[in-house]
Amino acid sequence: MDDNLDLATLAADFLERERERLSVDAVAKPTAGLQKLGETAYDCIISDYEMPGQNGIEFLKAVREEYPALPFILFTGKGSEEIASEAISAGVSDYLQKETGTEQYEILANRIVNNVERTRAQRQLEEQNSHFRQAQSMAHLGSWEKDIHADEIYWSDAVFDIFGLDADVTSIDHNQFMEFVHPADKAHVEEEWRAALTGDEYDVEHRIVTTDGETRWVRERAEITFDKTGAPAKALGVVQDITERKEQADRLQKTSARLRALFERSPDMINLHDIEGQIIKPNPQLCERTGYSEAELTDMSVWDLDTELEPDEATLLWKQMRPGESKRVDSTYRCRDGSTFPVEINIRRLGQGHTDHFVVISRDVEQLGADHPE
Template sequence: MTDRIRVLHVDDNPTVVDAVETALEREHDGVTVETASSVTDGTERLDGGSFDCVVSGYDLPERTGIGFLEAVRERYPDLPFVLFTDEGSEAVASKAISAGVTEYLRADGGSEPYAHLADTVLHVVEQGPERDERGRFESEARDDTQRERAIEELHTTARAFMRATSEDAIAQITVDAARDILDMPSNAVHFADGDELYPVAWTEQVEQLIGTPPVFTPGNGLAWQAFDTGETQVHDDISSNPDRYNSETDIRSEILLPLGDHGVLLIGSCAANAFDGTDVTLAQTLTVHATTALDRLDRERQLREEREFIDQALDTLDDLFYVINTDGSFRRWNKRLPEVTGYSDAEISELEVCEFFPADERETIHEAIRQALNQGRTTVEAKLRTADGEFVPYEFTGTRLTDTDGEIAGAVGIGRDISQRKAYEQRLERQNERLDEFTSIVSHDLRNPLTVAEGNLDLAKTECDSDYLDEVARAHERMRTLIDDLLAFARAGETVIDIESVGLADIVQECWQTVEADLATLVVETDRQVQADPAKLRRLLANLLRNAVEHGSTNSRSGTDDSVEHGRGRTGSDDEQDTEKTTVSVGAVEDADRHGFYVADDGPGIPPDDRERVFEEGYSTGEDGTGFGLKIVRRIADAHGWTVTVTESESGGARFEVTGLEPA
């Protein structure tokens, strides 16, 4: 083109303005771009000078690009107008085409949208009407009545598209509309399936011209090009086009229109130059409606498949799942609800939530629903009534649901059968009752006669001096120790109820005062705070400290180390053992995934094979031991949710680690 081309670009986005100017002026000689940032400014520039083409965005400050297009068409009906936007949609495209847009381009379409825009501007200017001596466009004669009637009929066809329930039905509506409304008797719709475009619907004239339409593959024909690029192609004469599919075809003119990702609409004629701009515009309007309908079916299919998947997942739950409205009626539920209740789906749809519970619990359920809706979440236990009149204990958790506007829409809930839990709680309650009876017997019925026996023994010692009486005294002491340990063992497994933050070092020092530690030294290497029941923690620490002192030091009374026989003895003479003191240390355990504390000694240690046995009931390495000390330690740890293990200390002694505490 020898004449300069003047383009008016209307957009208020500086980035887009610069990109368009670069693409048009720097890449194409002879093109001049003037810019306007508003509809008013653009209209004034059009009235004040002559332009060959208008490029406009959609989201303009004063009105949309469609509104600007309508204003331009009132003054300059034949001026090429390209709508270039990244905020468009099928609905925007349909309105633009109905308003007479020359080309509709997506700024986010393809790999080089600005280069494509430049090519489009040159093309529409070349294909446009001639300019007069003043540079103004001369209007071509158009049958506006016929065009408006076609657009009206296409909009009527749009309703048929929206009622279509299958892709094949949409394809047939497209073919029929192109033939009957647009007077394009040779047309066919091809749908994409992987790497193929296969024919779905076509007219009788296509059958007469070429038989059954072919299947197109990548790089095979102009149809695949249009589908691959997503751009409408208009060919006035394909007889010399090297990319045509069939070199022997009688078809000369073609319009190839993409149907989004779904396929293409192919329109042909045996005459060259058979289609004008109006034909192309009307065909584009038809494909916009068809593509919108195909997109709708895709969305509906995806939603249907997603819902079926979700329903399948929810139906696998052993728990009840349900969604209720704000009035307490059911909106949705899984198949577990009718299975458990014995009501059919139809009956459930007619019932409210509270009707599934006995009358004396309905107010509790009402209040739980109010809490879920108002506070966001709630949990309640209640007896679910079945259709047979049976009652099953359930725990229900409800969470508030909101719609897209943030308004409360209802609640979603999970119901869990707690029959086994309730039965376990009842068994545990009965066990606790028997345990209370046992501890009562131990603490009163056994201690009282033991106290009488000890008193009588003291009287007997005043009247006679016998070694046998000393043996009786030791037996009494043994019995009292057993009673104390039995009570401690029974109470160690009780539920922890008095949790508070306590200083580990303080409790260790307090417990150390109760240990006969003349031959031992305590080293505390931590000042951490722990969350525990103080009374139970004292018992745990006292047992560990006493165990370290008793088994880490020598047995000076007997002259031999009792623990030698059990794997915890020292070598050397009795004199060396009598003078050697045991060091007991307490510190923090702070590994990557373990948090807690340890009690360690530098005594003989515990052989690996015996480390788990020391926690067994009745296991002891000393004559005076009851075998309950470390068993009590483990039960107290279990009651807190902790873990206690035994290993070797740095000095080769025993190291007991209590872990599972909250990180410091």
């Protein structure tokens, strides 16, 4: 931009001839420049200092209000330390004084390319960091670095969030970190850290107590580098909040324990088999009523036990069942001694990663009749 449109157009021509990749639009007034910026996306602005209505610094300030990161080069014939200082304070990207001859346009072209490429690289880095921070947040994952010699630990923002600590703290030492570790886990964490300082892997799960008193589970992993003397020098690590995973595992363990108790103590005969009909696990009631041992039943297919079951028909039925779907049938079981008894069977196809497995609950119809006489 130049108050003399002819000179601005001439400068644009020189720049485009100097670098074929450059495409330059020339305007004479700051108002026209701001209007252009609102209509078209530009990579860089080159502005004179002395212009009608606004000088180059005032124009720069107006641009910075809307486009804080857009490269702005002040290319002016009015050079002074005062103007240069004012331009730097206003956020100018570069400052170049006009000279005679066309060589100046080669310098200006280089400045344009350098500023644009630097801005693009910075934008790309910021986007990558943003994506990284987002990924860390989604994974409840943070990073940390420790200067072992200085005993200083530096945390990413995500780690501060996990520990419930304000991010304005620049660093903490080992003892301050250990204050967050749950009292019951302190000895274990210290033992793992001392082992890591001798070269062992550092991968530890433990509880922490946040600043607001909440107990959380974290997993910490780190790689330690050693100096020329073999002494530990730096540690780079990650910490992940695994509280939800631990709580889920605890719920599953409790559910599994209840299911095992139900399986073992149920008055009904229960077995688990796969989609090929192979018995995987019988409960004690099925073993007792049929006379087979658990080992014998797990060597059998369900049609070895069920006298009315046809293998082809059964496997077709099982494949047609949806995960979670149940079916009820009446049949007859054969005992180890050759005797038989009628059964009422409920079969259910499992889900959630076990869709090739079926749970079968059987009841002795004769026993039901004995328990409920008319």
